[in-house]
Amino acid sequence: MKLITAVIKPFRLDDVRNALAEVGVQGMTVTEVKGFGRQRGHTELYRGAEYVVDFLPKVKLEVALTDELVDRAIEAIIESAKTGKVGDGKIFVTDLSQVYRIRTGETGDQAI
């Protein structure tokens, strides 16, 4: 089992969600976050006072997956989140040691 954490551009969220649903992903958690990478921040100007805003708004998706779904899901995220410009985001893949479904107590692949 793997946990995929993807940080993407906010306006791509709906496309990414649909693409993941198509490959069979049944749930995800979404958080509005801020951060920076190689896409630099932007400036804001108030009556001539110029502020550099380093942290840009992004969306963080967390998806737990069975091993056989991982490659297809990653492909789906890359295809749907890509704009080709700096700041498209990152995908982090981590091993998941256990998953529990709270309602039934099921574990492992059954719980995803």
Added chain:
Amino acid sequence: MKTMIKVSAATAVACLWPAIVGAQALDSGDTAWMLTSTALVLFMTLPGLALFYAGLVRNRNVLSVVMQCFAIACMVSVIWVAFGYSMAFGGSALNGLVGDLSKAWLSGVGLEALSGSYPETVFVMFQLTFAIITPALIVGAFAERMRFSAMMLFTGSWVVVVYFPVAHWVWGGGWLGAMGFRDFAGGAVVHVTAGVAAVLAAIVIGNRRGFPDTPMPPHNLPMTVMGACMLWVGWFGFNAGSALAADGAAGMAMLVTHISAAVGSLTWMTAEWVKFGKPSVLGIVTGMVAGLATITPASGFIGPMGALVIGFAGGLGCFLATQFMKRTLKIDDSLDVFSVHGIGGMIGLVLTAVFSAASLGGLGLDDGVSIGGQLGVQVLGVLATAIWCAAASLVLLKLIAVVVPLRVSAEEETEGLDLVLHEERGYNL
């Protein structure tokens, strides 16, 4: 000619009113307009200015500026009744430097007392709303860091030492009015005094922690725009009400006020667009306030063509002043009170001499007075007001600093004045 009589009555009404009482009867039209204007000018402070400023600070200080505007309005009202009105509009004492105490506790201001053609109670209220907004404007200079108790002591003593005397000099029968100084609705009395006190306060109290490197963006610009729009409408009472009658002078004052606001807005917007690449909402509303502050002293003396020029000069002059204060001098007059009100008032007072001239579309200078002669009086008035205000503000701040610290501690400043000074939050989301 009737217009000119009204205008000169406007500047000298208070000292002359014992003579006028016998001469004029109550006019219900004038009374109705003065009642309306009074409400409009109070509306400029509460909630107009309070919202304008509240949106410009960070969210942890939103209540503190609203609280300051509100508390000033209440405190000045009480001082006004006690002796403030008399200091401004009582009989002249000390060679026109200040009013005497003959009207203390509003002595003699009863149901029947008239000021010109309307009740003196209305004049007391109308002028009170000016005395309220002037110290409230200064709040923008020391926003987000001044201790509330020190703020109350400063603004309370400041109206006594600066506002009431200067109002007397110009409108109450004092020495500047007697010299022919032209300040129709408060370019010197309101905007120069507030602006000069603001820059002094900003310097004495010091910059906000992190200024100018840390971003301190406005937390709610729609709130600021709402406040600004209330200021625009309220300003009709401020300027057209200063005609002290429902007549042609009031109508012309409203017209030129509106023109200057519009041109000031467009000028600032364009200047920003050219210099920084984007026209901003904060820019256009700030230009509006600049246009309004600049037209204020001129509004009863000029015509529409003069208003176009004054709006442009106010918008551009205040824009450049703001850049200079922030970027070159790095003085944290946080909400640009000096750059907008102080500079705007000064530009307006100087241009009043020029555009009052009938040859330039104005309503005419006094008989035998040239543009150059009037200009000299205007510059003298600006200098006298600014110097007295600067010296008095400095002394008051230094004296108050002996009694209470002027600003909160660094830790409290970071936490925000709302929680530290008022134990409340603006937003419980």
